[in-house]
Amino acid sequence: MNYMRDNYTSAKNDVPILIDYGASTIKAGYATSQTPDVVIRSYINKFKDSNTQSNQIAQWDTDVFKNYRSPFEKNLIQHSGALEQLNDFVFERLQAGKHGRVNHPIILTECFATTDLARMIVLEQMFECYQVPNVMLGVDALFSVFQDDLEAYLKQTQLIVHLGDQTVHVVPIVNGQVIYSNIKRLNLGGLNSLKYFYQTIQLRHPHLKFTYPQIDYWHKQYTSVAIDYQLQLRYFQGPQQYYGYRDQISEQNRFHDDQLQFLDPIYIDIPIVQKIVSAEDLKRKDENRQRMKVRLQESIQQSRINKKSQLEQQLVALQQELEADLNNEELKKKITTLQVKLGLAPKEALDELKYNLLNVPDDKLTPSQLNQKRYQKVMYEQALMKKQKNQEFKQLQKDANKFKLEEPEKYLQMLYEKRDRIVLQIQERKKLQQEMNSRNSRFNQKRIQTLAYLGADDKAEDDFGKDDKDWEIYRSVTKEIDSADEKSKYKLQELEQELKDLDPDFEIKILKSIANIHQLGMNLSQVPLSVDRVRCQEIYFQPSLIGVEQQGLVDMIKLSSKGLDKLLLQNIILTGGGAKTQGIMQRLQKDLISEYDCPIAIKIATDPVFGTWLGMKNFANKHSNMLSQFSISIDDYNEIGTQKWEIFKQHPFSNIVD
Ligand SMILES: Nc1ncnc2c1ncn2[C@@H]1O[C@H](COP(=O)(O)OP(=O)(O)OP(=O)(O)O)[C@@H](O)[C@H]1O
Numbered sequence: 001m002n003y004m005r006d007n008y009t010s011a012k013n014d015v016p017i018l019i020d021y022g023a024s025t026i027k028a029g030y031a032t033s034q035t036p037d038v039v040i041r042s043y044i045n046k047f048k049d050s051n052t053q054s055n056q057i058a059q060w061d062t063d064v065f066k067n068y069r070s071p072f073e074k075n076l077i078q079h080s081g082a083l084e085q086l087n088d089f090v091f092e093r094l095q096a097g098k099h100g101r102v103n104h105p106i107i108l109t110e111c112f113a114t115t116d117l118a119r120m121i122v123l124e125q126m127f128e129c130y131q132v133p134n135v136m137l138g139v140d141a142l143f144s145v146f147q148d149d150l151e152a153y154l155k156q157t158q159l160i161v162h163l164g165d166q167t168v169h170v171v172p173i174v175n176g177q178v179i180y181s182n183i184k185r186l187n188l189g190g191l192n193s194l195k196y197f198y199q200t201i202q203l204r205h206p207h208l209k210f211t212y213p214q215i216d217y218w219h220k221q222y223t224s225v226a227i228d229y230q231l232q233l234r235y236f237q238g239p240q241q242y243y244g245y246r247d248q249i250s251e252q253n254r255f256h257d258d259q260l261q262f263l264d265p266i267y268i269d270i271p272i273v274q275k276i277v278s279a280e281d282l283k284r285k286d287e288n289r290q291r292m293k294v295r296l297q298e299s300i301q302q303s304r305i306n307k308k309s310q311l312e313q314q315l316v317a318l319q320q321e322l323e324a325d326l327n328n329e330e331l332k333k334k335i336t337t338l339q340v341k342l343g344l345a346p347k348e349a350l351d352e353l354k355y356n357l358l359n360v361p362d363d364k365l366t367p368s369q370l371n372q373k374r375y376q377k378v379m380y381e382q383a384l385m386k387k388q389k390n391q392e393f394k395q396l397q398k399d400a401n402k403f404k405l406e407e408p409e410k411y412l413q414m415l416y417e418k419r420d421r422i423v424l425q426i427q428e429r430k431k432l433q434q435e436m437n438s439r440n441s442r443f444n445q446k447r448i449q450t451l452a453y454l455g456a457d458d459k460a461e462d463d464f465g466k467d468d469k470d471w472e473i474y475r476s477v478t479k480e481i482d483s484a485d486e487k488s489k490y491k492l493q494e495l496e497q498e499l500k501d502l503d504p505d506f507e508i509k510i511l512k513s514i515a516n517i518h519q520l521g522m523n524l525s526q527v528p529l530s531v532d533r534v535r536c537q538e539i540y541f542q543p544s545l546i547g548v549e550q551q552g553l554v555d556m557i558k559l560s561s562k563g564l565d566k567l568l569l570q571n572i573i574l575t576g577g578g579a580k581t582q583g584i585m586q587r588l589q590k591d592l593i594s595e596y597d598c599p600i601a602i603k604i605a606t607d608p609v610f611g612t613w614l615g616m617k618n619f620a621n622k623h624s625n626m627l628s629q630f631s632i633s634i635d636d637y638n639e640i641g642t643q644k645w646e647i648f649k650q651h652p653f654s655n656i657v658d
Contacts, residue, residue, distance in 0.1 A: 016105040016627065017096060018616040020140060021122075023072040024165035024191060024577065027613040028090045031107075031620035036613050038093045043068040044082050074187060075111045075167045077118040084125055091130065101131035105627055107616050109140040112169050112183055114655060120642040127637045134631035138653030141169050142178070143615035144575040144605060146653070148622050154652060158571040159561060161553070161588075163578025163608075165191045168540065168553065170560040172568055176652070179564060184556040188539055188548050190578045194219050196546055197536035205527060208270060218529070219536070224263060224582035226534040227590055229541070235262045236530045265530035311342055355380050408502070415499055416509075422492045429485050537581055541591070554591045572602040579608035619653070630654075 020027040022042060029037035071083035096102045106126060110119065119137070126132045141162035146153055154176030162169045168186040172179045198215045202208075226232035234242040315338045322331045333353050339345035357365065357373040358380060365373060404411045499506045539545050541552040551559070561568045569592065574585060585602050592600045605611045620627065630651040640647045650656040 014104070016107055016620045016624075017094060017102070018107045018613060018620060019090065020109045020143075020613045020616065021072075021077070022109075022140070022165060022577075022612075023070070023075050023167075023189075025609075026086060026090060027610060028094065029613070029617075030094065030104075031617050033617075035610060038090050040086065040089065042072060042086060043070045044085055072166070075164060076115055077110075077121050080121045080125065083121065084129065087125060087130070097130070104132060105134050105136070105631060106132050107136045107138065107620060107627075109143060109612060109616070110137055110655060111164075111167065112139055112141065112171065112185065112655060116642075119648075123632065123637065123642050127634050131634065134628060134633040136627060136631040136651075137648070137655070138616070138619075138630075138651075139655055140164075140612045141171050141575065142653045143613075143619070144608075144611040145573055146615035146618055148618045150619075150623055150626075150652065156571075157565055157567045158573055159557065159568040161557070161572060161574050161579075163189065163540075163574060163576040163581070163584070165189045165577065168556070168576075168578065170553075170556045172560050172564055174565050174568070182560045182562070182564065184560045186540070186543065186548075186550055186553065186556055188543055188546065188550075189576075190581075192546055192548075193223075193536045193539055193581075196539060197223060197532060200532050200535070201527060201529070208525075208527070218268065220580075222266060222529055223533050223537050225537040225540065225584045225587045226263070227261070227583060227586050229534060229538050232262060232534050233531065236265060263533050265528060266533070268527045268529065270525050270527060308342065311338055314338060315342065412499070412503055415495060415502070419492065419495050419499065422488050422495065426485060426488050426492070429488070433485075537584070540578075540581075540584065541587070553588065554595065557588075557592065558595060566598050569596060570599055570601045572600070573605055574602065575605040575608055575611050577609045579604045626651075 016031045018029060018031055018036075020036070024042060025039055026042050027036035027039050029035070069079065069082050071077050071079045071086065073079075077083055091097050091102055096104055108122060108126075110122070122137075123135060126135050141160050144162060145156075145158065145160055156176055157174050160169070160171040160173065162171065166187070166189045168189060170184040170186075172182045194216065197219050198210065201215075202210060231242070231246065234245040315335065318331060318335050318338065322328060322335060325331065336345060336349050336353050340347055340350045355376045357369060357376055360369075360373070362370060362373070400411075496506070503509070535545065539548070541554065543550045543552060557572070572588070572592075574588075578584070585604055589600060589602055592602075607614060630649050630653075632647055632649060636647055648654070648656050
């Protein structure tokens with residue numbers, strides 16, 4: 001493996017390596033470093049245009065939502081291959097390997113209630129691939145609140161709200177004891193909010209292609225949790241709606257009115273950049289095309305020569321066979337076919353052979369020959385029709401070329417009209433496909449009934465469609481639509497290429513026509529953000545907005561602290577990158593105050609993103625003597641394996657419950 005560098009000095013051998021496995025970013029570094037030495041996205045992205053793999057975020061476009069591969073699913077490690085690639089990268093960057101092993105104690109994070117499978121994947125990789133001496137596993141949310149004194153930590157009463165990339169954990173700790181039974185997990189996080197934000201704006205602006213960094217920046221910069229969601233929505237609608245609604249709601253809500261800082265709509269300008277291709281580029285492209293053309297012609301020529309010599313050899317062999325069997329009609333036919341192919345005989349010679357019975361009178365033919373004659377007649381007529389069609393097509397092409405040269409504007413107009421027709425066909429087929437995909441649609445019911453009618457032997461009893469197999473027949477029918485769609489798309493591609501070649505304004509015209517449909521003449525290059533600024537962050541409080549059937553954050557906190565010391569509510573601490581979401585603390589404060597009579601105090605961790613790594617660092621430096629006690633050693637692993645629970649160590653940061 002390339003991370004094993006021999007020139008690495010062993011000075012850091014005993015220094016623990018701390019790895020915070022985050023679902024969005026992996027933060028890793030030596031315990032002696034101030035901040036993590038390596039911070040990488042936890043995704044592997046395979047680019048379409050090259051075979052290189054990378055997770056360089058600057059190169060990502062928003063396809064990353066579809067094309068990435070991550071070791072994590074809902075915060076749990078599931079894909080060992082992807083994890084190994086990322087681990088390789090981390091150790092290489094840290095220059096941690098020597099002679100095939102990483103000789104450092106490792107501290108790793110996991111999430112609450114992680115699965116045995118996830119743990120097994122990590123431990124097996126650490127011990128089998130890197131042969132690390134020992135591994136300590138700790139929960140990210142717990143490390144994120146650890147300062148430097150373990151004794152003080154074990155006395156604290158606090159409610160941790162860890163807002164991660166794909167999950168939120170609410171963890172009550174009373175007198176240093178984690179109350180495992182009251183931990184709550186909300187299955188959404190920053191990534192869901194980001195995706196929701198992206199999807200809503202992309203839907204409104206289909207003519208623009210947003211990049212991942214763009215979306216991420218706007219999401220962080222311009223979105224916020226609304227302190228009062230309903231009021232904020234009315235505010236976006238305009239003063240009339242806002243005041244009308246405010247007058248309807250209670251005095252208590254009005255009390256917050258002056259504390260509310262409303263967000264205003266903003267407009268982001270995105271100039272539509274027209275691709276400017278330099279003359280040099282054009283020349284180079286042209287040269288390349290010419291070179292390709294010559295190469296192609298040469299290879300076609302070569303394959304023609306090969307084929308010809310093959311056919312000639314076959315002809316000689318057949319002629320030799322014929323000399324021994326002069327009356328063999330089959331051989332004669334084959335020889336004539338080959339001669340026509342080689343240009344040694346006219347095409348008509350083949351027709352004479354193929355349709356040899358056509359000119360023979362019926363009374364001179366046997367019954368089986370009569371049958372053959374009928375068959376030959378049909379084939380002959382078909383061949384004639386085909387020939388005629390080919391001639392017509394050639395004529396049409398000639399006319400089109402003439403039309404193109406004589407009346408270029410009309411020709412262009414014709415191409416545009418043709419394009420519109422194909423686009424319409426594709427859209428209609430897409431609509432049809434959508435209707436067909438829904439089993440409950442009226443269209444589909446009707447279609448399946450027709451199929452049932454066609455398929456049933458006994459039409460009186462009709463239960464077609466009840467069995468899943470029936471739907472397979474149905475799906476095979478839908479494939480026809482797919483192939484028609486493919487053809488139309490191919491045609492469209494060809495047509496658009498021709499339009500691009502002929503009309504320099506093609507792209508602008510097309511953009512305008514799309515925008516007219518979707519935007520009703522609004523500024524093409526402007527993205528207005530209003531409701532989007534709060535809706536994507538509202539998912540923490542109303543998960544149903546994105547279809548997650550769970551209670552919101554406030555209810556999670558209520559459930560988690562239920563029956564426990566009320567002091568918890570005076571020491572709520574927000575950790576994880578999501579804690580940086582604007583307005584989240586104020587919203588929680590407002591909602592919790594209206595739920596409880598007791599004082600509520602919420603604070604955001606000093607460093608929400610790197611807090612976990614810094615907590616690990618504090619522990620590794622201040623309590624290094626406990627490290628081996630809390631760790632699983634390679635000897636334990638070799639002796640016990642990962643299948644038995646004894647291997648896992650219980651400690652103040654562990655996931656292990658008695
Ligand atoms: N300034 C910000 N505003 C809003 N969200 C933010 C901000 N900074 C980071 N985030 C969000 O925080 C999340 C990342 O947080 P963090 O680094 O704690 O997660 P992680 O450690 O990768 O994941 P997890 O803790 O769930 O395993 C991302 O989803 C990101 O969108």
